[in-house]
Structures are given as C-alpha cells and as structure tokens.
Amino acid sequence: xxxxxxxxxxxxxxxxxxxxxxxxxxxxxxxxxxxxxxxxxxxxxxxxxxxxxxxxxxxxxxxxxxxxxxxxxxxxxxxxxxxxxxxxxxxxxxxxxxxxxxxxxxxxxxxxxxxxxxxxxxxxxxxxxxxxxxxxxxxxxxxxxxxxxxxxxxxxxxxxxxxxxxxxxxxxxxxxxxxxxxxxxxxxxxxxxxxxxxxxxxxxxxxxxxxxxxxxxxxxxxxxxxxxxxxxxxxxxxxxxxxxxxxxxxxxxxxxxxxxxxxxxxxxxxxxxxxxxxxxxxxxxxxxxxxxxxxxxxxxxxxxxxxxxxxxxxxxxxxxxxxxxxxxxxxxxxxxxxxxxxxxxxxxxxxxxxxxxxxxxxxxxxxxxxxxxxxxxxxxxxxxxxxxxxxxxxxxxxxxxxxxxxxxxxxxxxxxxxxxxxxxxxxxxxxxxxxxxxxxxxxxxxxxxxxxxxxxxxxxxxxxxxxxxxxxxxxxxxxxxxxxxxxxxxxxxxxxxxxxxxxxxxxxxxxxxxxxxxxxxxxxxxxxxxxxxxxxxxxxxxxxxxxxxxxxxxxxxxxxxxxxxxxxxxxxxxxxxxxxxxxxxxxxxxx
Numbered sequence: 001x002x003x004x005x006x007x008x009x010x011x012x013x014x015x016x017x018x019x020x021x022x023x024x025x026x027x028x029x030x031x032x033x034x035x036x037x038x039x040x041x042x043x044x045x046x047x048x049x050x051x052x053x054x055x056x057x058x059x060x061x062x063x064x065x066x067x068x069x070x071x072x073x074x075x076x077x078x079x080x081x082x083x084x085x086x087x088x089x090x091x092x093x094x095x096x097x098x099x100x101x102x103x104x105x106x107x108x109x110x111x112x113x114x115x116x117x118x119x120x121x122x123x124x125x126x127x128x129x130x131x132x133x134x135x136x137x138x139x140x141x142x143x144x145x146x147x148x149x150x151x152x153x154x155x156x157x158x159x160x161x162x163x164x165x166x167x168x169x170x171x172x173x174x175x176x177x178x179x180x181x182x183x184x185x186x187x188x189x190x191x192x193x194x195x196x197x198x199x200x201x202x203x204x205x206x207x208x209x210x211x212x213x214x215x216x217x218x219x220x221x222x223x224x225x226x227x228x229x230x231x232x233x234x235x236x237x238x239x240x241x242x243x244x245x246x247x248x249x250x251x252x253x254x255x256x257x258x259x260x261x262x263x264x265x266x267x268x269x270x271x272x273x274x275x276x277x278x279x280x281x282x283x284x285x286x287x288x289x290x291x292x293x294x295x296x297x298x299x300x301x302x303x304x305x306x307x308x309x310x311x312x313x314x315x316x317x318x319x320x321x322x323x324x325x326x327x328x329x330x331x332x333x334x335x336x337x338x339x340x341x342x343x344x345x346x347x348x349x350x351x352x353x354x355x356x357x358x359x360x361x362x363x364x365x366x367x368x369x370x371x372x373x374x375x376x377x378x379x380x381x382x383x384x385x386x387x388x389x390x391x392x393x394x395x396x397x398x399x400x401x402x403x404x405x406x407x408x409x410x411x412x413x414x415x416x417x418x419x420x421x422x423x424x425x426x427x428x429x430x431x432x433x434x435x436x437x438x439x440x441x442x443x444x445x446x447x448x449x450x451x452x453x454x455x456x457x458x459x460x461x462x463x464x465x466x467x468x469x470x471x472x473x474x475x476x477x478x479x480x481x482x483x484x485x486x487x488x489x490x491x492x493x494x495x496x497x498x499x500x501x502x503x504x505x506x507x508x509x510x511x512x513x514x515x516x517x518x519x520x521x522x523x524x525x526x527x528x529x530x531x532x533x534x535x536x537x538x539x540x541x542x543x544x545x546x547x548x549x550x551x552x553x554x555x556x557x558x559x560x561x562x563x564x565x566x567x568x569x570x571x572x573x574x575x576x577x578x579x580x581x582x583x584x585x586x587x588x589x590x591x
Contacts, residue, residue, distance in 0.1 A: 003039050004028055006071055011041060014064040021049045036076055037083030038512060044080040054080040088503040091511045099571050103578055105518040107151030114348025115153035117340055118144040124161045125257040126170040127195035129264050130402035135388050138450050140353035141270040142530040143383060145582045150525035155273045155344055159336050162254050163279040168235040171249055173197035183256050189263060190256025204228050240326060264405050269584050276336050282327040285335030289320050297371050308368060318364050333365050341376055349379030356384040383528045386458030412442035415467045437588055441475055444585045448474025451583050452534040472538050474585060480541045482591035484573040490554055491566045498563035506547040510568060513543045514575055530583055537579040544572045
C-alpha cells in the first residue's frame with residue numbers, strides 16, 4: 001500500500017479525534033532535501049477549519065501518528081509543514097511486495113473503460129517528415145503509451161493530409177519537370193522525391209511572380225495571376241471532380257510518399273492502429289456542414305461560402321466551406337472526428353498532438369463539435385507543443401530548408417558512433433553489434449532530448465549535446481542501465497531471496513524514488529507530459545549512482561545485504577526499462 005493510502009485516512013482520523021472536524025483530502029508533497037522526512041503534509045489548508053498555530057497543529061497530528069500508525073517513526077514540523085519519517089520496515093516490506101512485479105506501476109484496463117484516441121504525425125503527402133514531425137510523433141506515441149499504462153484503452157491514429165492545393169503543387173511540378181522520374185529510377189525514397197517537386201514548384205512560382213511584377217503587376221496581382229498557381233488550382237478542381245488522369249497521378253505519387261513514411265516510422269519506432277485520410281473524411285465534413293446549415297448552426301454568405309459565427313463565444317467567424325464548394329481544413333477535421341467515433345464507439349475522448357500555432361483552430365473545432373450536439377466533444381484535448389528550432393533558425397518546407405527526419409536520425413547514429421569510439425567502450429563487439437548499439441544510443445539520445453522538455457515549451461535542438469554520457473541525457477540513463485546489467489551478470493550467486501531489516505540511507509532513498517513511479521505515470525497521463533516520466537527516470541538514475549558510489553554491492557561481505565542490493569539494483573533497472581519503454585526508448589544490455 002502506498003504511503004498516501006496509509007497516511008490519508010490516519011491523518012483524517014487524527015484531525016477528527018483531536019479537533020472534531022472532518023477534512024476530505026490531505027495535501028502531501030515530497031519532503032525537501034534539507035529537512036528530515038520521507039513525506040510532508042501541508043498544514044496550511046487546515047487553518048480554514050482549525051483555529052490555532054500551524055506548528056502546534058502539526059505537532060499534535062505528528063504525535064498522534066507516531067502513537068497510532070506503525071509505519072510512522074517520528075516527525076518534525078517546519079512552519080506549516082509536517083515532515084513525517086517512515087520506518088525502514090515499511091520500505092523493506094514495500095520492496096518485497098513489488099520486486100517481482102512484471103510491470104510495476106502500470107494499471108490494467110478495467111472492463112468497460114472508455115477508450116482514448118491519440119492522434120499524432122498527421123503529415124502532408126507533399127514532403128518528407130522533418131524535425132518538427134519528429135517531436136510530434138515522439139510526443140504522441142509516448143503520450144499514448146503513458147495513457148495506456150495509467151489504465152485506459154488507447155487507439156493510436158493519424159490523419160494523412162492527402163488532398164488540397166499543396167498536394168497539387170507537387171503533382172503539377174512532377175508533370176512539368178519530372179521527366180517520368182520514380183523512386184525506383186532515382187533511388188530516392190518516395191517522400192523525398194515528391195518533396196523535391198514541391199520545392200521545384202515554389203521556385204517556378206516565385207520566378208513567375210517576379211516576371212509579372214516586372215511587367216507592372218502588384219505583388220498580390222502577380223501571386224494570383226502566375227500561370228503555375230492557376231494550373232494548380234484547376235488541378236484541385238479536377239481532383240474534386242474525379243478527373244481520371246488526375247486521380248491516377250494522385251494515387252501514384254501518394255503511394256510513393258506512404259512507402260517513404262513507412263520506412264521513417266519504422267526507423268523511429270512508432271506505429272498506428274488506424275490511418276485516416278483527408279480525401280475520405282472531408283466528404284463527411286461537407287455532409288455535416290449541410291446538416292449544420294439546416295439546423296441554423298452554420299450560415300451561407302451571398303457568394304455561396306458557408307461560415308459559423310462564434311463571436312458570441314469570444315471567437316471569430318470561421319469559414320467551413322469555400323464559395324466554390326471546396327472544403328477547408330476545418331471541414332475535414334469535423335468529418336474526421338465524427339468518423340472516428342463511428343469506427344470506435346467506445347471512444348470517450350481524443351488527444352490531438354499538433355503544434356501551438358494551431359491553438360485557435362482547435363478551440364474553434366471543439367466548439368463547433370459541441371454546437372453540433374456531440375457529447376464526446378467535451379472530452380477533446382489539444383496537446384499543444386512548442387516548435388523545435390535549430391541554431392540556424394526556423395525551417396521552411398517550400399524553400400527546402402527543413403531538417404529531414406531520416407537525415408537527422410542518421411546523424412544521431414553517426415554522432416553516437418563517434419562519441420562511443422572516442423570513449424573506447426566497445427571492446428568485444430562485432431560490427432553488427434556496434435551498429436545496433438550506435439542506433440540505440442543515437443535514437444535514445446534524440447527521443448530523450450525531445451521528450452524531457454515540457455511539451456508546451458519551445459525548444460532548441462542540439463544533436464551533439466543530446467549524446468552525452470553525463471548529465472540529463474538519454475545516453476547517461478542508458479549507460480546506468482547497462483552498468484546494472486553488468487552487476488547482474490557478475491552476480492553468479494543465488495540472489496532470489498534475502499532477509500534485510502536495517503536499510504542504509506541510500507537504499508531507503510532509492511526505494512522511495514521507485515515508489516513514486518505509479519504516481520508519476522498517473523500525473524504524466526493526466527498532464528499529457530512525457531517530460532514527467534523522462535525527468536523522473538533521470539532522478540532515479542541519479543539516486544542509483546549515488547547509491548552505487550556510497551554502498552558496496554558485490555564486494556559486500558554480508559550475504560543478505562549483498563543479495564538485497566543486487567535485487568534492488570535489478571528493480572531499478574526494470575523501472576528504467578519500463579519508464580524508457582513509455583518514451584519509446586530502448587535500453588542496451590551492454591555499453
């Protein structure tokens with residue numbers, strides 16, 4: 001039983017007995033390092049119910065606990081905080097209960113539990129995945145894992161933006177400049193080939209704008225009258241009309257991109273339970289817009305465009321259908337959300353992993369779905385995250401200045417190789433084992449660096465800084481895991497059982513840190529924040545390394561103590577592995 005589960009009812013009883021008042025919830029926090037204690041009760045909230053000095057109130061409650069709760073050994077009061085010292089016996093018993101659990105801290109999904117759908121990646125089929133997508137997929141995949149570990153059923157999904165003017169730009173550029181090129185003929189991944197034509201379109205478009213402006217057109221006139229943009233707009237209309245040759249080209253080029261995305265996802269280690277395609281869901285969105293028009297939720301302007309007026313809700317008027325009848329992103333997102341609930345009737349909520357530049361879009365989307373009368377719209381959440389920047393500045397896809405996801409992962413593996421070779425830690429490895437280890441370290445460094453930062457914060461990515469075997473990095477944590485595996489390999493004696501009563505202070509601190517893991521999982525799920533898991537794991541590793549440096553493990557002469565310390569080390573390793581698994585990070589057996 002957790003400390004909170006033991007202490008909360010005991011403190012409630014103490015307050016009832018001593019002060020003749022009842023309180024629903026006790027506020028706990030970790031004891032500050034500079035005070036003695038294992039857990040701290042915050043006294044200040046009681047002052048609303050109990051008149052008196054917080055120190056006197058704390059002393060009375062503390063005395064009651066020492067006299068009536070076997071797990072409480074002693075206490076001290078600092079201002080409005082009751083610091084409670086827990087007996088070693090509690091920690092030994094706690095350790096014995098959890099040391100053999102397969103996945104300590106994970107909660108099984110109860111029968112009848114509503115599912116959560118987590119959307120991430122959601123790429124456009126006109127370019128390869130880039131650095132921004134990397135943060136997106138790592139966040140979404142990890143949040144899905146964490147929510148599942150917290151005791152909920154989870155579906156992982158993406159919406160592939162496979163239609164629209166940006167897709168037509170790549171298609172048109174391929175028609176004009178491609179000379180029949182294919183991924184097979186060029187040796188390029190399909191998403192990279194298509195992305196090249198997106199950049200090619202932009203170059204041609206800018207050249208035509210410059211030429212028109214030289215002829216006396218304004219910039220706005222030139223942008224609208226450039227022949228290549230007019231052709232792209234016509235191609236979009238032809239696509240929506242189902243023109244066979246346009247649909248055939250669209251299918252061919254999209255498949256090139258899907259094959260390329262699949263390779264990238266496999267390398268980075270993420271997957272999906274179901275893919276949705278904008279080319280399908282926008283049609284349902286258009287049907288819903290018609291339904292909303294009939295119900296008076298939407299309104300039609302004189303030019304034929306359809307809008308929703310959200311000014312009374314503190315937002316703006318939002319277009320949901322253009323005057324020419326073509327759909328906008330909002331139309332597609334309305335259709336997608338409804339289709340998902342049709343496909344998975346047990347969905348109780350959805351998490352959208354999308355950058356913070358779309359904050360307003362999701363406020364509007366969620367409000368529209370509520371106005372359309374869908375009760376599940378109350379459980380929609382936008383996992384809004386900050387952009388990833390590089391020392392060189394912001395990336396632009398159409399100008400070809402993005403950091404390609406595949407190139408980034410390859411660079412991380414290469415960086416891990418050079419640092420590992422420099423440190424000389426790979427004796428006895430064959431070339432295949434080295435290559436696998438470099439990838440594990442490189443991708444682990446990338447994922448941890450991305451996930452240790454609060455999702456809401458903008459971040460600067462530095463590849464070399466992320467692959468460091470010291471400090472708050474994935475490599476440092478992986479190295480500690482490998483160190484523990486080395487200890488376990490050397491422990492050739494039977495370490496399945498031991499009798500220990502007296503705990504070293506470092507052992508106690510380590511068990512305390514492990515005991516926090518279930519609570520951290522729940523907090524991370526509630527806050528949609530893998531950073532809580534990442535930084536918890538770093539704190540656990542720091543605690544283990546302090547234990548390792550101060551307490552003999554294998555050199556210990558007392559067999560019971562030695563066995564206990566090996567068992568404790570094993571539990572730490574399992575917790576690291578489970579925590580990193582939630583982040584999608586592998587741990588190596590040797591480093």
